[in-house]
Amino acid sequence: MAPQTETAFVSKTQHYLKVKKPLLERQRRARMNKCLDTLKTLVxxxxxxxxxxxxxxxExxxxxxxxxxxxxxxxxAPVSPVPMDSFKNGYMNAVSEISRVMACTPAMSVDVGKTVMTHLGIEFQRMLQADQPQQQQQQQQSKLESSPISRPVSPASSGYHSDAEASDAAASPQPSSNPMWRPW
Incomplete structure (x- = not known):
């Protein structure tokens, strides 16, 4: 009768190995398969x-x-400098349009025109100077050579400047002693 009592009594370890462990393993595999299916769908x-x-x-x-x-x-991936270049080009187009409108306005004071265009030129120079440290940092990170910053010249259609004066104006945005205002 001793063999019957041994088969009726199962230790906790034996119960775990025979019943619980396979059940827990099936549950673990089911969770993994569910997560894999979700990942598959998301991808x-x-x-x-x-x-x-x-x-x-x-796979x-x-x-x-x-x-x-x-x-x-x-x-x-490093952000390309295109957005700032686009902004600069847009800024210069706006300056050009302001220059054209002020030149076509009959009651426009020369002093007001000079003040506005000088302010816009100074702000453009500040924008260029603020952009230079960012470009240098990007150059160091990417270790690529970049072209120097080109200063677009405002192609004002007002007739107040010539091409020769435009290159001088890009170098110094200070108002001239001339009583006419310049669009740079």
Whole structure:
């Protein structure tokens, strides 16, 4: 009768190994599969490619890693200086338009025109000076050579300046002793 009592009594360790451990392992695998399916769906949505839905688990994980690395590289890519250049070009176009409007306004005072255009020229120079440290920092980070900052000259259609005067005006935005205001 001793053998019957031994089979009826099961220790906690034996119960865990026979019943609990396989149950816990099935639950763990079910959670992993659910997470893998969710990841597969998310990557397919972000990539816009449903082909990933047909991949097995290992291939899907590899595709997810490749996708995440690409996203990381996109985030770390240095911002190009194009937005600031676009802003500078837009600023110069606005200065040109202001110059044209003031030149066409009959009651416009020469002193007011000089003051406005001098202020706009000084602000443009400040913008260029503020942009230089940022460009130097980007150059150090990317270790690429960049071209020097070019100063666009306002192509004012008012007739108050010539091409020869425009190059002098870019160097010094100070008002001249001439009673006419200049659009730079």
């Amino acid at each position: 397919a949505e972000f990539q816009g490619d449903d082909a990933i839905l047909r991949l097995d688990k290992a 899907m994980l590899e595709a997810a890693l490749v996708f995440m690395r690409k996203q990381l590289i996109k985030q770390q």
